[in-house]
Amino acid sequence: MAPKVPGRLTPGEHDHGPIIQVRDLKAGYGDRVVLDGVNLDILRGETMVILGGSGSGKSTLLRHLEGLQQPLGGSVRICGIDLAQASDEQLFALRRMMGVSFQSAAMFNSMTVGENVALPLLEHTDLAESTIQLMTRMKLQQVGLGGVEELYPTQLSGGMRKRASLARALALDPEILLFDEPSAGLDPVIAAGLDELILDLKGTFRITIIVVTHALASAFRIADRLCMLYEGRMLAVGTVDEIRNHAHPRIHQFVNRVPEDPEPASHRYITGF
Amino acid sequence: MQVLDSVGRYSIRQAEYIGGLTIQFWRGLRYSVRSHPFGRRGLRWKRVVGQMAEIGVSSLPVLCLVSGATGLIMALQGGAELRKFGAMEAVINLVGTTMTRELGPLIAAIVVIGRSGSAMSAEVATMAVTEELDALRAMALDPIDFVLVPKYLGMLVMLPCLTVMAVFSGILAGGVFAYFTLDLTLLQYFQRSAEILLMRDIVSGLVKAVVFATVIVHVSCLEGFQVRGGPVGVGRATTNAVVKSIFLVVLADLICTAFFYFFWR
Numbered sequence: 001m002a003p004k005v006p007g008r009l010t011p012g013e014h015d016h017g018p019i020i021q022v023r024d025l026k027a028g029y030g031d032r033v034v035l036d037g038v039n040l041d042i043l044r045g046e047t048m049v050i051l052g053g054s055g056s057g058k059s060t061l062l063r064h065l066e067g068l069q070q071p072l073g074g075s076v077r078i079c080g081i082d083l084a085q086a087s088d089e090q091l092f093a094l095r096r097m098m099g100v101s102f103q104s105a106a107m108f109n110s111m112t113v114g115e116n117v118a119l120p121l122l123e124h125t126d127l128a129e130s131t132i133q134l135m136t137r138m139k140l141q142q143v144g145l146g147g148v149e150e151l152y153p154t155q156l157s158g159g160m161r162k163r164a165s166l167a168r169a170l171a172l173d174p175e176i177l178l179f180d181e182p183s184a185g186l187d188p189v190i191a192a193g194l195d196e197l198i199l200d201l202k203g204t205f206r207i208t209i210i211v212v213t214h215a216l217a218s219a220f221r222i223a224d225r226l227c228m229l230y231e232g233r234m235l236a237v238g239t240v241d242e243i244r245n246h247a248h249p250r251i252h253q254f255v256n257r258v259p260e261d262p263e264p265a266s267h268r269y270i271t272g273f
Numbered sequence: 274m275q276v277l278d279s280v281g282r283y284s285i286r287q288a289e290y291i292g293g294l295t296i297q298f299w300r301g302l303r304y305s306v307r308s309h310p311f312g313r314r315g316l317r318w319k320r321v322v323g324q325m326a327e328i329g330v331s332s333l334p335v336l337c338l339v340s341g342a343t344g345l346i347m348a349l350q351g352g353a354e355l356r357k358f359g360a361m362e363a364v365i366n367l368v369g370t371t372m373t374r375e376l377g378p379l380i381a382a383i384v385v386i387g388r389s390g391s392a393m394s395a396e397v398a399t400m401a402v403t404e405e406l407d408a409l410r411a412m413a414l415d416p417i418d419f420v421l422v423p424k425y426l427g428m429l430v431m432l433p434c435l436t437v438m439a440v441f442s443g444i445l446a447g448g449v450f451a452y453f454t455l456d457l458t459l460l461q462y463f464q465r466s467a468e469i470l471l472m473r474d475i476v477s478g479l480v481k482a483v484v485f486a487t488v489i490v491h492v493s494c495l496e497g498f499q500v501r502g503g504p505v506g507v508g509r510a511t512t513n514a515v516v517k518s519i520f521l522v523v524l525a526d527l528i529c530t531a532f533f534y535f536f537w538r
Contacts, residue, residue, distance in 0.1 A: 066411050095413035106408035120412045168412075 019044045019079060019176065019208050020065060026073035027060050033072065034060045035232045047202055047209040049219040051243075052229035053254065058212045059103070061229065062180055065210060066100055067091055078176070096124055099169030103180040105161040107153035113140070113164050114149030120171040139167040143197060159190035166197070177201065179211040183218050195221050216255065220244070228254065293499070297417060298491055301425055304418040317423055324427025328389045329434065336384045336435055337442040343376055344368055344443030348450035361455055362465075368447030369466040373474045374533075377440035379526055382485035384439075385432060386518045390493040393424055394514035397497025398507040406498070416498065425490045432486040433479050440478065477533045484529060485522050492518045 018041040027035040034057045042048045052058040063069045064076050067083040076083045078094050086094065107116050118136045121127060127135070140146060143163040153161055162182060169177060182198070183191035195218050202209055202222075213219050219226060220240050227237040230250045236243060244255055252258070351367040397420060400406050406416045448462040457465070496514040500506040 063407075066407075068407055068410055092413040095411060098411065100408070100411040102404045102408060102411075104404050106404035108405055108408075119414075123412070123414055 017080075018042055020210075021077040022061075022064075022074070023077070024074035025061070025064060025071055025076060027057070027064055027069065027071050033232065035064075035229075038074070038229070038232075038234045040227055040234060040237065042208060042210060044208055045206045046224040047198070047211065047222055049223040049226045050210065050212045050229065051214060051216075051219055051226055051254065053214060055231075056229040057232040058214075058229050059180060062178060062210070062212045066098065066178060067095065096172055097174055098176045098178060099166075099172065099174035101162065101166045101169045101177070101179045101182060103184055105153070105158075105165040107161055107165055107168070109153050111152075112149060113145075113151050113153060113156065116153065116164065117149075117168045117171055120168065124172060135171070139170050140164070142170065143167045144193075159186050159194070162186065162194065163197070170201075173205070174207065176208045176210065179209070179213075181213055181215075182211060183213065183215045191215065191218060194218075198222050216257070230254075290495075294491055294495055297421070297495055297498075298487070300415075300417045301421050301491065304415070304422045305426060320423035321426045321430075324423050325431050327392075328385065328427055328431040331392075332381075332385050332388045332435055333438060335388070336381055336439055339384055340372075340377065340380050340439040340442040341446040343380060344372055344446035345450060347371060347376075347443075348447040352450065352454060364447065364455070365451060365462065365465050366469050368450075369444055369469055370474055372440045372443035372447075373470055373478050375478075375526075375530070377443060378436045378478050378481040378485060379522070380443075381432060381436040381439040381482065382489065382522045383519060385428075385435065386489055386493075386515055386522070389428070390489045390518050391511050391515050393490065393493040394497045395507055395511045397421075397494050398500040398510040401497060401500045402503055402507060417494075421490065421494045424494065425487070428486040428490045429483060432489075433482040436478060436482040473533065473537050477529065477537070480533075481526060481529050484525050488521045488525055489518050492521060 020040070020042040022038055022040040025035055025038040026033060027038075038057075038061065040048075040061075050058045050061060060069070064071060064083070065078075067076070067078075067086070071084055078098075081090055081094060083091065083094070107113070108119075111119070114133075114136050117139050118132050121132045121135060125132075136149060137146070140148060143166050145160060145163050145167060148156065148160070148164070153164065156164060179198070182194050186194065198209060198211070199222055201207055209222075211219070211222065223240055225237060225239055226243045228235045228243065228246075228248075228251050235248055235251055236246055238246070243251065246252065246255070253260075348364050348368050351364050352361060355361055355363050355367075397406075400416075400420065406420070409416050409419055444463070444466055445459075447466075448457075448459045451457045451462045452459060455462075493514040496510040496517070500510045502509070
């Protein structure tokens with residue numbers, strides 16, 4: 001049962017069309033433009049993977065989808081509401097229907113894992129403390145982390161911290177779930193486990209999932225559709241097969257892991273460049 | 274032309290900083306008023322009590338030592354000069370009024386900046402670097418409400434308390450001087466001190482403590498919120514917080530002293 005969340009957008013208010021619309025988004029830091037003219041529609045219930053190399057602007061795009069940054073131009077609309085024009089109340093209501101799993105997990109180190117997961121429930125619902133404790137245990141079990149409520153985040157491994165962060169993101173039963181580099185810093189087995197967990201959530205709750213990654217195996221495993229960013233521009237949006245077989249040379253290079261300079265580095269070294 | 278450009282840029286940066294500080298102050302004040310101890314939001318008060326313990330307990334021993342030493346230095350220096358005029362007993366007035374009006378609040382503020390202000394700034398800056406502040410925003414929680422307000426409320430309670438302790442330590446040290454040089458018992462010394470202190474002296478000291486608490490928390494947190502550049506930025510933010518807090522506390526002290534001088538003689 002989903003907890004009662006004050007200020008949540010009512011069902012039916014945003015049932016038609018894409019749940020997220022990005023139009024001509026221009027974004028950056030100071031004078032440096034990181035994203036330019038980005039357009040993207042994300043449909044309700046789909047898993048969209050945002051691909052791109054380092055510095056391509058995918059984490060910046062994710063920050064704009066979370067409403068954590070003001071665009072330099074263009075718009076990001078969630079449920080039809082332009083985040084740049086939204087009032088504080090609208091922005092808070094939108095954020096309550098979103099869960100975010102950060103690249104660094106971003107757990108509060110001064111709180112136990114249980115307190116971390118319970119925080120959104122304590123702050124945004126009127127549930128009794130015993131109910132919150134029960135829900136906290138359920139959310140942690142859902143991500144395969146039973147019995148760690150009393151531990152502090154620093155006592156967990158990297159993979160466990162990411163799972164705990166996911167449990168916190170799931171606390172308010174979000175409609176949209178955002179992942180920033182979920183498999184970064186994890187070994188292949190744990191990363192594969194996290195992929196299965198994402199697939200499981202998608203199958204069970206029909207949540208709209210947005211994943212930023214450059215891990216191709218993971219992207220192709222979990223995605224319904226993918227988009228590819230290169231130097232701040234959107235190169236393509238399509239299904240797994242469409243992206244795999246795309247004719248654009250940069251996408252072909254990225255998908256087939258072709259290095260920038262085909263001559264091996266060792267050869268350059270031996271021949272004195 | 275280049276000098277004008279630099280001066281212009283510097284002025285804009287300072288104006289932006291003061292603007293940021295003002296906006297943060299009003300938002301902090303709005304959330305502080307809403308943080309009543311009952312209902313769901315009462316959970317903030319657990320954090321406030323934690324902050325009070327941290328600020329008070331960590332600063333008290335060093336504060337008493339510094340304040341006591343200052344009171345004794347003032348009595349020794351004042352005594353050396355006042356002896357020439359045969360007015361040794363004026364040392365009691367000197368130590369009592371100066372510690373209550375001026376040095377007690379100032380020493381308490383400077384010790385708290387060193388112990389708690391720097392720690393606050395480092396904590397907030399680390400939260401910014403490790404995406405914890407973004408995580409709060411993503412959970413529809415305002416970091417000013419969740420992070421700053423408990424520190425502010427804790428400081429608002431503890432800095433006046435620490436100021437009282439600083440004043441007491443300074444006057445007590447003056448009492449040790451009086452015991453050995455004026456043949457007064459400590460009880461007589463405290464009675465004389467209580468006679469010469471006016472309500473204005475006590476109120477001005479406590480008002481200053483409240484103003485300094487506001488300056489310390491807001492400057493320390495703003496430096497943390499605005500951190501750039503990873504772990505190196507955390508160190509820079511902490512240093513900036515200490516330097517700016519000391520400067521602004523002294524400036525606020527000057528303004529408060531002038532206010533009481535002109536409006537409550």
